[in-house]
Amino acid sequence: MTNINLAAKVLQGLISSGIREFCLCAGARNSPFVQILDENKHIKVFSFFEERSASFFALGRMAKTQRPMAVITTSGTAVAELLPAAVEATYSSLPLVIITADRPKSYRGTGAPQSIEQVGIFSYYIEASLDIDKENSHFSVKGLTWKKPFHINVCFEEPLIDGAVPQLEVPTTSEWVKFPERCELTAGHECAQFLKKHNPIVVLGTLPTKAQKPILGFLKKIQCPVYAEGISGLRGHPDLKHLEIRSGENYLHYLLDSGICDSIFRIGGVPTLRLWRDLEDKRSSLPVLSVGYNHYSGLSRDVHHFTHLSSLAQIESPGHFKDLGPLLTRDLQLNVEKENLFAKYPKAEPTLVWKLSKKLKGQSVYLGNSLPIRHWDLVADFDAYPARVVGNRGANGIDGQVSTFLGWAEAETENWCLVGDLTAMYDLQAPWVTPQLEEKQLRIVVINNKGGQIFKRIFQRDIFLNRHDIDFSHWAKMFRWAYQAWSEIPESMSLEKHQMIELIPDPEQTEKFSREWEMLWKK
Secondary structure, eight states, rough: HHHHHHHHHHHHHHTTTTTOEEEEESSTTTTTHHHHHHHHHTEHHHHHHHHSHHHHHHHHHHHHHHSEEEEEEEEEEEHHHTHHHHHHHHHHHHHEEEEEOOGGGGGGGTTTTTTOOOOOGGGOOOOOEEEEEEOOOOOTTOOSSSSSSSEEEEEEOEEEEEOOOOOOOSOOOOOOOOOOOOTTTHHHHHHHHHHOOEEEEEEEEEOOHHHHHHHHHHHHHHOOOEEEEEGGTTTTTTGGGTBOOOTTTTHHHHHHHSSSOOEEEEESSOOSSSHHHHHHTTTTTTTTEEESSSSSSSSSSSEEEESSGGGGOOOOOSOOSSOOOTTTHHHHHHHHHHHHHHHTTSSSHHHHHHHHHTTTTSSSEEEOOOOHHHHHHHHHHSSSSSSSEOOOOSSSSSTHHHHHHHHHSSSSSSSEEEEEHHHHHHTTTTTGGGGOOOOEEEEEEEEEEOOGGGGHHHHHOOGGGGOOOOOOOOHHHHHTOOOEEEESOOOOOOOOOOEEEEEOOOHHHHHHHHHHHHHHHHH
């Protein structure tokens, strides 16, 4: 079998299993893949010069298309660049397919150029691995659950291009059939028993789009107070208006400390809020029920955890609080106090995020790292409900966030990415792919507070902040994006197709806002 035929066999097998798009990082060793894809113009290919950005772009693209995507690299350290995205894909249950070109197996352990131990490099963060060459060319995806990355390592001998390029066939059906899931038979009963015994706060983490509507119906049925994280996609949804906690995470502590609620009911991905971490120590005895979309409970202690959101459909539960009005009265009052702080400190960082959120109704919003997520969850306007809100939070911090946003963007809405300054600098190569995207309106908003300010109150040491004096105008110029700098949110926004916005908060007002907001909770 020739190198070209071996590469074609892999590509055809993936296309037949439902993959329709590839991220290609061209190099010498993977040239058989490059040549085949270049001559099969009907296959969608995104070209990248850098592997990490390519793999995070693929994560965003999968979140948008709801089907697997493949990244193709050359050999050597190029393979290692995919590990961060493989980690995020594992904890977010995204079916990333990793195709790595390699030198012949006889080179392993020799230290020859471009020869590293590629097989096994992803360790825990793959579901399965194939190590194939001309002598062992068996290829199959049978039995994959598609809940973790899948690694295909393909060894090529010289000469690399050794035959005519075959045509790849794309099946007429565009469906991708995932490995069928079986609903847990005991889940409905155990969840129902938990709800009969406890009065929980419901915490919504990341939710698949198709699960959002049935979960809304379930929440209206059980009538419990709901804290919806922004990346759940349901924060501010009109159907949650009389259930949702609006003043912020601190109100959850009030409900628990006052005895009104006595447990946590998590639905969706592992929550990002601070309370979830407190369940490990400060609130280690608090009962927790967890229903997600994979086997990760998100806690090191034993909790009731179920892996299929569809299990919620089995639950018959009477409403816990027939009228949540009295329970949420203080929450609404505190929300008014918060809005008073917006007026008092118009250039504070939370105020700027609030004002921006009011202009994003019906748009697509990507929250790119911890501080923008926390700002959004605290202050984003509940009446300006976006069409979509997501973030990479399976295990990720600031890695590849802009690349993921660009993969996730769609043509039907404006696409807004909210990231911190260090997060933007960690992914400066991301806009490379912009000319290859469809007609999309892209807005990257960089909150430039001159360092990692989220650590300021945690550690009280300046070394954690990585302070800088950098602006982002030349980043925009480098990739031919339009650029604006805002210290206030303009009433009327005149934006280009690809717009980079540097948001510059007032540090003194931001500090005063935070201090006064904390004082309100101590009254």
